[in-house]
Amino acid sequence: MSLSRFLCPSNIRAVVPVRLAHASNVPSAVSTDDQPNYFQKIAYRFKGIPLKGETEAPKSMFDAVGKEWSAPEPLPAIPKDFKEHPDRDLTNYPYPARPMYPPKTRLLMMPDSWFTAFQKVTGVSGPYLFFGGLFAFLVNKELWVYEEQGHMTVGWILFYLLVSRSAGYKVDSWLYGEYQNRMNYFKGLIAEDLKDAVEFRKTSAEKTESLKAVRESIPTALKESMQLQLEASYRKNIENISTELKRRLDYLKETEAAKARFEKEQLMKLISSAVDKEIHQASFKEKYLANAIQQLQGLNVKA
Structure with a gap:
């Protein structure tokens, strides 16, 4: 209220x-x-x-007072055929199922499973009478003795019920949001780690598809590639031969030119040395002077 x-x-x-x-x-x-x-x-x-x-x-x-929180998405179930090891016995030792919501309770805090076992035999009021009588018996025979501050247990129970009914909805909603953020963080790490693998798988699939598309043309492509390589090798050999021939012809040409130049120099030396010898002889000087006087006399006569 x-x-x-x-x-x-x-x-x-x-x-x-x-x-x-x-x-x-x-x-x-x-x-x-x-x-x-x-x-x-x-x-x-x-x-x-x-x-x-x-x-x-x-x-x-x-x-939010009195509201019951429920998750928007249920927890994922474990696949029936999942085994972390082939020898795992799922029949006698199944995987423990994580409950989505807390179990049903009575009197705000008592598990419902404590009442159902008596209810089949004693009816609806049987469990209440049993637990109430058990509590009264233990207190009456002083098997359950209260301490001086034992009455504060009732206050703590009431405080827990008050807080859970007033702020429980908001707390559960906040915890679920934080849990989802945490899971998204780990999913992001896993996705980042698997990014290279996913990219490799995608590119390998594309390469496989492209290889299937050109599989029939691979022999022809290899044959043409071999022919191109042979043609390239042939042209390279021809170029090497032409370069070598040109080098040898240039060598022969330079050899003949050097030989002719040497012969010319030697001939010029022989001629110049023979002329010098003839000029320095006395008979040559007298003959040259006599020939010059004769030509002068001929010129005077004509004049």
Whole structure:
């Protein structure tokens, strides 16, 4: 029971139950004829009912009280044929299943499995009478003795129930979000590690497909490639031969030119030395002078 039930009078028609106010997305606004006082406005705030002139419902800290959280996606089940080792006995030792939600309880905290075993024999009230009588017997015979602060256990139980019913929904939702973020982080690491493998697999598949497409043309391509290699080798050999022939012809040409130049130089030396000898002889000088005088006399006669 919330505080708003005591603060709000019973004759106000705009007040709706808490569960209906939580169930609706936007509660109906207060009627224009109503003039709520200070305490009624507090009650409307607790129930999430907008006041006059408000277009959106107020957010209350008690919206999640009493709600049961459920995961949007169930946990993935283990494949039936999964074995971490071939010798694993799944019949006698199956994998433990992780429950998606906590087991059903009674009296807010007692497991339902404690009651079902008695209920088949004693009926619905049998388990309650059994546990109640067992508790009374243990306390009466002082087999279960309370200490001085034993009564505080009831307070702690009530405190746990209060916190779990008020903030349990938000805590479970937050923990689930953090769990998903953590799982996404590890999935990102795995994807990053497998990125190279995925790329290699993709490229290898593409290469395989391309190889299948040109598989029939591979012998022809190899034959043509061999012919091109032979042609290239032939042309290279021809070029080497032509280069070698040109080098040898140039050598012979230079040899003949050097030989002719040497002969010419030797001939010029012989001629120049013979002329020098003839010039320096006395008979040559007299003969040259006599020939010159004769030519001068001939010129005088003609003149």
